[in-house]
Amino acid sequence: MSEAGDGQRLFVGGEWTEPDGGHYAVVDPATEETVGWAPEASRDQVRAACAAAREALGPWSRTAPEERAAVLGRAAGVIAAHFAPYAELARAETGATSATARAMQVGVGMARFRRYARVEPAEWAIPPQINDAGPMGKAGVMGALAVRQPVGVVACITSYNNPWANPAGKIAPALAMGNTVVVKPAPQDPLSVYRMAEALEEAGVPRGVVNVVSGRSVEVGEAAVESADVDMVSFTGSTAVGRRIGEVCGRSMKRQLMELGGKGAALVFDDADVGSAVAGIGTTFSFYSGQICTAPTRVLAQRGIYDRLVEQLASYASRLKVGDPREPDTVVGPVISAAHRERVESYVELGRKEGAVVVAGGERPPYDRGFYVAPTLLADCTNDMRVAREEIFGPVVVVIPFDDEDEGVALADDSDYGLIDYVWSGDVARAFRVARRLRAGGVGVNTVGRNMEAPFGGFRHSGVGRDCGSYALHAYSEVQSIVWPG
Numbered sequence: 001m002s003e004a005g006d007g008q009r010l011f012v013g014g015e016w017t018e019p020d021g022g023h024y025a026v027v028d029p030a031t032e033e034t035v036g037w038a039p040e041a042s043r044d045q046v047r048a049a050c051a052a053a054r055e056a057l058g059p060w061s062r063t064a065p066e067e068r069a070a071v072l073g074r075a076a077g078v079i080a081a082h083f084a085p086y087a088e089l090a091r092a093e094t095g096a097t098s099a100t101a102r103a104m105q106v107g108v109g110m111a112r113f114r115r116y117a118r119v120e121p122a123e124w125a126i127p128p129q130i131n132d133a134g135p136m137g138k139a140g141v142m143g144a145l146a147v148r149q150p151v152g153v154v155a156c157i158t159s160y161n162n163p164w165a166n167p168a169g170k171i172a173p174a175l176a177m178g179n180t181v182v183v184k185p186a187p188q189d190p191l192s193v194y195r196m197a198e199a200l201e202e203a204g205v206p207r208g209v210v211n212v213v214s215g216r217s218v219e220v221g222e223a224a225v226e227s228a229d230v231d232m233v234s235f236t237g238s239t240a241v242g243r244r245i246g247e248v249c250g251r252s253m254k255r256q257l258m259e260l261g262g263k264g265a266a267l268v269f270d271d272a273d274v275g276s277a278v279a280g281i282g283t284t285f286s287f288y289s290g291q292i293c294t295a296p297t298r299v300l301a302q303r304g305i306y307d308r309l310v311e312q313l314a315s316y317a318s319r320l321k322v323g324d325p326r327e328p329d330t331v332v333g334p335v336i337s338a339a340h341r342e343r344v345e346s347y348v349e350l351g352r353k354e355g356a357v358v359v360a361g362g363e364r365p366p367y368d369r370g371f372y373v374a375p376t377l378l379a380d381c382t383n384d385m386r387v388a389r390e391e392i393f394g395p396v397v398v399v400i401p402f403d404d405e406d407e408g409v410a411l412a413d414d415s416d417y418g419l420i421d422y423v424w425s426g427d428v429a430r431a432f433r434v435a436r437r438l439r440a441g442g443v444g445v446n447t448v449g450r451n452m453e454a455p456f457g458g459f460r461h462s463g464v465g466r467d468c469g470s471y472a473l474h475a476y477s478e479v480q481s482i483v484w485p486g
Contacts, residue, residue, distance in 0.1 A: 010039050010214070011197045013052030020045055024192055024216055029095030029334040030325050030370045039191045041213040046182070046223035050209035053153040053180040054229040056208030060176035061150045065119045072172055073117035074203035079110040079196075086195055090164055093189035095334040095371070096288060097325040104287075109164030112276070116172035116451075120470060122477075123147040128486050141486030148477040150232030151176035151255050155224040157245075158193065159236040160186035160336055161291045167193050170234045170257075171200075174474035175209065182211045182230065184221050186237075186338050190214040207339070222248075231255060232476070238391075239416075239461045246464070251303035257465040257475050259293070261391040261456060262419035266296035267402075267434060270304035271426035274364025274397045276314055280422065280448040281397060285375035286331045290395035291340075293462070294420045296448060298388055299399045300408050306401045308357060310379045313397065317360040317375035323367070334371040335394055341371040344394030351378045351387040356398065383411050391417070405434060413439045418459030422448060441466070 008023055009016040021040030030037050041049075041296050044313040060068070079086060083106060091101035126144035156170040167183060185193035192214075197212045213220060225233055225248050232255035233243050239260040249256050268277045279292045284295040301309045326331035335341050341364075348362055361376030373394050381388050381398040388398050412421055421440040426432040428445070437445035441458040444450075453469035 007038055008037050010041055010045060010049070011194065011201075011210070011212040012045060012049045013055075014201075015145075015209065017045065019215075019217060021217070022224070024187075026189065027337070027338055028091055028092045030092075032369050032371075035089070035092045036191050038187070038214050040215040040217065041220050043219055043223040046184075046213050046220055047227060047229075049182045049213050050153060050155070050224060050227040050229035052208035053182050053211055056206060057150075057153055057180045060175075060180055060206060060209045061088055063178070065122065065176070065178075068178065069117045069119050070174055071200070071203050072113045073174060075196075075199045075205070076110050076113035076117065078199040078202045079106065079113065082195070082199070083110070086164070088193065089195065090192050091325055093163060093191055094161065095325055095336060096289075097333050098328070100288065100325075100333075104316050105162055105164040105192075108162075110169040111166035111452075112165065112172050114177040115469075116472075120473060122177075126481075128315055129302035143484050143486045145482045146179065147480045147482060148264050149480050150397050151478055152179060153229050154179045154181045154232045154234055154476060155227070155230045156181050156183045157221055157224070157233065157235045157237065158183065158185050158364045160188040161288050163189045163251060164196070165360070166236050167196060169467060169472065171196070171210065173467070174234070174476040175205075177473055177476045179232075179476055180209045180211075182213065182224055182227075184224050185212065185214050187214065187216040193326070202214055224319065225249065225254075226374065228252070232257070233472055234476075235259070241338075242463070255478075257467060258463040259467070260419075260461060260463045261417055262293035262295070262458065262462055263298050263389065263391055263415050263417040264296045264420050264422060264440075265298045265300055265406045265415065265422065265438075266295060268302065268305060268309055269405075269408075269423075269425040269427070269430070270302045272305065272424035273426065274305065274309055277309065277424040278312045278316050280444075281313060284397050285317055285320055285395040289335050290344075291335060291393050293391070293393075294442075294450075296422045297397055298391065298415075299397060301399055301409050302408065303401050306399070310377070310399055313399070314360040314377050314379075317377050317397075320375050321418055322365045322372055322374060324370075332372075332375060332395060335373055338371050344373050344392055344396060344401040345395070347387055347390070347392045348376055348378070348396060351381070351385065351398070354381075354385040354387060356381045356385065356387060361395075382415055397451060403434070405430070409434060409437050413437075417462045419462035420444065420458075
């Protein structure tokens with residue numbers, strides 16, 4: 001591996017660079033011990049990274065797609081060769097269980113590099129059109145071609161809940177399309193992203209094509225977004241931060257890809273398979289300890305099934321082992337920080353004050369160390385409660401009753417968010433009918449699983465644009481038309 005060592009240096013213009021702002025501790029959420037020291041970039045260093053990406057853009061964008069794909073494929077191979085230590089670092093930085101760190105963090109990150117190592121067509125012939133004579137020429141047949149061109153320099157600002165899958169989902173398709181990138185990882189867990197940069201360096205990525213700058217200061221992200229060298233911002237994070245980024249991008253017409261917050265509605269009809277619904281909704285408690293925007297956190301239960309669903313969800317939540325994520329039988333690890341634990345707990349207390357009934361959890365697990373939150377179920381909620389409208393981003397589920405299909409859809413859509421909703425019903429025709437009525441970027445029918453080739457993104461305040469599969473290649477490209485007389 002490179003001389004970057006334990007991730008204490010920035011990666012700028014192909015060089016591992018000492019940070020102007022010193023270093024800060026990255027803390028294991030399970031033990032509260034220091035995992036490593038991350039570099040704090042200055043504004044000037046962020047600007048230098050953006051300038052390096054701009055300089056590298058021309059040569060990289062003119063590289064044959066097959067050559068770019070080969071770099072991504074080799075990077076996946078490097079990740080595979082270092083899979084175990086990468087997964088352990090991801091676990092320590094995020095507090096994810098060991099199984100999650102292996103499969104859903106490093107495993108998915110590696111798979112995304114492999115996915116975008118597949119070369120896809122970047123141009124399409126458009127059917128010829130017969131034009132009448134006009135002021136510019138004679139009547140005749142006009143041919144046309146649609147061509148995908150790279151956007152340019154992309155600032156990738158990533159989330160803390162998955163330091164492998166999320167950055168890889170930005171970097172890999174951006175590079176495949178011929179863009180260059182400046183990556184600003186989340187301050188809580190940036191060390192894994194530096195490992196990703198090391199893998200790309202070892203894979204032979206040219207100097208300046210990939211740059212990584214980290215820091216706790218908001219100035220690091222601001223400098224990247226504001227840079228005149230940046231053509232596009234790809235951001236995953238809160239809606240509030242996304243709005244601020246969008247305002248800056250709008251001033252200079254920068255392209256945007258925004259994957260923001262969610263408050264996924266799970267409509268469970270009377271004829272649903274309750275066990276399947278409970279298992280799916282229950283992933284909110286365990287998957288990243290609820291720190292995931294796609295979670296079905298707002299359950300809308302038809303009245304005929306309401307009591308049974310609440311009872312079984314409460315039983316499910318109470319059986320989950322909360323504890324050390326290194327232990328193989330642990331299902332729920334810690335949340336990312338003490339501050340975030342306090343935020344989640346404050347929402348549980350707010351739910352009580354709003355009139356919700358805490359039927360599971362609600363108390364802090366009895367551990368001396370670690371930022372643990374018990375899986376919590378709030379029943380008898382209404383859709384106007386803050387716990388039902390705001391993203392809690394923790395292992396907390398709220399349950400709201402509804403009477404009929406129209407009311408269920410209306411409640412689901414009565415939200416600022418619209419990322420992914422879910423429908424459980426034994427009537428498949430109804431489930432698909434309801435899915436098409438929902439104003440959400442994605443809908444799971446009797447499942448919380450995803451097809452990674454399907455477009456991913458949200459309606460309303462949940463984001464702008466779509467990625468995943470071939471849709472990510474479109475997201476990181478501009479479409480050009482070339483027209484000629486036939």
